[in-house]
Amino acid sequence: METQPPYQPKYVMLNSNHSTNLRPPPKRRNIPRYHSSHPGKSSGSCCLKCLCCCFLFWFALIILLGGAAFYLYSMLQPEIPRYNVDRFDVNAFNVQQDFSLHTEFVVTVKSDNPNQHIGFQYGKDSSVVVTYKDSVLCAGKLPAFLQPHSNTTMIQILLKGDSEFGSGLQEALMQNRKSGQIPLLVEVKAPISVVIRDFPMRQVTVLLNCSLVVDNLSPKKKARILSSTYHYAVEL
Template sequence: MENPPPYQPKYVMLNSNNSTNLRAPPQRRNVPRYHSSDPGKSKGSCCLKCLCCCFIFWFLLIILLGGAVYYLYIVLQPEIPRYNVKGFEVNAFNIQHDFSLHTELAVTVKSENPNQHIGFLYGEDSSVLVTYNDSILCAGKLPTFLQPHANTTIIQILLKGNSEFGSSLQEALMQNREAGKIPLLVEVKAPVALVIQQFPTRLVTVLVNCSLVVDSLSAKKEAKILSSTYHYGVEL
């Protein structure tokens, strides 16, 4: 048998000399492949990096602030000041013609600052109220002053006021007078700033409630304090 003629391609490429001996042009060899990047993935990576940086920043800031507060607490060793009502003088306690009650009290308060490195600056807009049976008898305010560290200060507070003297108040007061035990509530509200190394901090409002029991409220006489209870609070 004779071998079949070799297969001839339908199309051939000729050069300018009508020859089929062609080589691929250089630009057709090893064509580089470009991988298209996904824009969504790059944006997500940037957001993740930003979140990580923010988290690290806040974490380090919290650690630094916590360390500073701990250091100040160890070095300064802050303590709450102590207050004590030492005197309660009744200058006036009279019923007026319109059946109102006129009251004048002179209260002596002992303020002790036990801190060795912290002072207290008492600002303006303070208030002191004395109430009996939920009725305000008189009011006044604290003086503005700076109490140094490791210091004891005696504060004189003059309180005045007129209040309605109804039948229920009269009856309750008569019963307490006969028993020789008159309950009073002294409410103090004062803006106070800490002073550290002669630098005052921001003002905070200190609240002090003192429940007193005195033996009498007779005019021109100093009342004897039978018992006292103190409660403290702070408003930032």
């Protein structure tokens, strides 16, 4: 009775000597080719997202503020108030025994506020100075008051002063009196707050220089204003 040949495996491993070796290879651990996470890339993407969010936030804020400013401007339609020296009265213009000059003027300023929704609050710390050829003649201050919207106010300013009046100024003044053209400079410095519908805003300082030419400086006589030039400036 024939014996069957022993069972032969389906796969045979040959060594270098062409001999069969049926020992299986040792088990090996499969090493993954790629890492499951990349910490460097994830932190960089987070920073980029934060920058994008900040940029979008500031861009939206600028758009909102610009839209609000445009809306307020179109609704309020702000205009600069207009000032004009309406009267220049001379109460005193006397040379004293010590050759000093005593002057007393009353200057009436017309303030016109054309705004329909904006008023102006005039503060206390104001000053008004009248000079002749760089020499101070007299000084005073504006009254503190609130000028409402769509309003015209006549402001009377009392100015007094005693100043040195040398021979040079006397000769120049005599020549101006003969010609009927006396140049004066009125300098106004006033703190003003813009009031929007009863809400005062930040206070600013308004500077007004008015170059006047009057025909006389005789006491108790109204001086006629021949010409006037105005220059404005604002200090924040």
